[in-house]
Amino acid sequence: MSFLSFLLGSKKSSAKVAKDRLQLILINERGENRGSPDFLPQLQKELVEVISKYVHIDPKDIQVNLERQDSLEVLEVKIEMPPQAAGTR
Amino acid sequence: MARIVVVTSGKGGVGKTTTSASFSSGLAMRGHKTVVIDFDVGLRNLDLVMGCERRVVYDFVNVIQGDASLNQALIRDKQLENLFILPASQTRDKDALTREGVEKVLTELDEMGFEYIVCDSPAGIETGALMAAYFADDALVVTNPEVSSVRDSDRILGILSAKSRRAEQGEEPVKEYLLLTRYSPKRVAEGEMLSIKDIEDILRIRLIGVTPESEDVLQASNQGIAAIHLRDSDVAQAYKDIVARYLGEEIPLRFTEYARPGLLKRMFGGK
Numbered sequence: 001m002s003f004l005s006f007l008l009g010s011k012k013s014s015a016k017v018a019k020d021r022l023q024l025i026l027i028n029e030r031g032e033n034r035g036s037p038d039f040l041p042q043l044q045k046e047l048v049e050v051i052s053k054y055v056h057i058d059p060k061d062i063q064v065n066l067e068r069q070d071s072l073e074v075l076e077v078k079i080e081m082p083p084q085a086a087g088t089r
Numbered sequence: 090m091a092r093i094v095v096v097t098s099g100k101g102g103v104g105k106t107t108t109s110a111s112f113s114s115g116l117a118m119r120g121h122k123t124v125v126i127d128f129d130v131g132l133r134n135l136d137l138v139m140g141c142e143r144r145v146v147y148d149f150v151n152v153i154q155g156d157a158s159l160n161q162a163l164i165r166d167k168q169l170e171n172l173f174i175l176p177a178s179q180t181r182d183k184d185a186l187t188r189e190g191v192e193k194v195l196t197e198l199d200e201m202g203f204e205y206i207v208c209d210s211p212a213g214i215e216t217g218a219l220m221a222a223y224f225a226d227d228a229l230v231v232t233n234p235e236v237s238s239v240r241d242s243d244r245i246l247g248i249l250s251a252k253s254r255r256a257e258q259g260e261e262p263v264k265e266y267l268l269l270t271r272y273s274p275k276r277v278a279e280g281e282m283l284s285i286k287d288i289e290d291i292l293r294i295r296l297i298g299v300t301p302e303s304e305d306v307l308q309a310s311n312q313g314i315a316a317i318h319l320r321d322s323d324v325a326q327a328y329k330d331i332v333a334r335y336l337g338e339e340i341p342l343r344f345t346e347y348a349r350p351g352l353l354k355r356m357f358g359g360k
Contacts, residue, residue: 013279013280013281014280014281015277015280015281015282015283015284015287016280018235018236018283018287019283019287019290019291021236022236022239022240022283022291023290023291025240026240026243026291029240029243029244030243030247
């Protein structure tokens with residue numbers, strides 16, 4: 001068996017396959033975990049508080065996202081103004 | 090100050106409770122007053138592994154809720170007089186462990202003069218596991234040489250570095266140690282199992298020791314004695330080495346190299 005596999009060019013050992021798969025998946029998962037830092041929900045909450053001082057808005061109208069493109073991180077804050085709010089001012 | 094050590098892994102069945110029992114026993118054998126706490130609320134098992142299940146009267150949650158004092162709940166180990174066990178509750182109430190409650194108990198244990206507080210974490214990343222990890226100074230990350238265990242260990246390392254008290258308060262991070270269990274040098278030599286180096290490369294934390302795959306672990310838990318007490322057992326030796334390294338001694342690894350059996354042995358069999 002081992003002599004044959006030596007002649008035929010041995011197959012990758014299953015341990016090597018395991019290591020490669022783990023390294024690949026963990027690079028992705030570590031990225032994901034760090035991609036959404038813990039402060040986002042807090043930031044969203046505080047933004048709602050500040051804006052609510054001036055305009056009556058629903059917490060759902062604010063979306064905070066962190067996007068990652070290669071080495072660049074973009075913090076995107078999307079605030080949807082309710083239609084009547086524009087009229088009152 | 091008492092040093093708080095969490096024994097954690099993410100994945101279940103890799104040897105957290107076995108390690109908690111042996112590691113805490115090892116510290117006590119070296120003369121340190123030690124307490125080991127079972128954080129697996131609802132699935133108490135440390136008492137069984139350490140052979141004190143029939144002496145459980147009060148538990149961790151009773152103490153947190155003020156129904157019993159620590160002195161009433163702590164069980165003295167049957168082998169070592171400076172080792173105490175605080176059993177988990179069998180309640181199904183998930184919110185029985187509160188951060189304030191756990192902190193109060195840990196503070197009181199410190200005041201009682203315990204040098205080491207070993208926290209046996211449940212599997213998973215739910216409340217019990219987070220509570221066990223939150224106050225840790227040191228973490229023993231118990232890992233099997235197997236893909237799902239390594240991945241879960243990585244996840245737990247992420248939690249320790251983000252959600253522990255030390256992380257939240259910006260203190261020096263939790264000291265993380267890799268503890269490999271159920272290692273089979275033979276299978277590694279044959280390319281069937283992740284090697285120590287493979288796992289170190291992936292998890293990138295300091296290795297504190299390796300325990301070999303062994304039938305002795307089952308023998309020990311059957312009888313309710315910590316594996317470290319078994320005579321002439323590789324696992325017991327490996328745990329003693331781990332405790333020594335934790336206490337700062339430099340000891341080479343054992344039981345990690347595969348010795349190919351000689352011709353005679355191969356011909357005539359034998360263990």
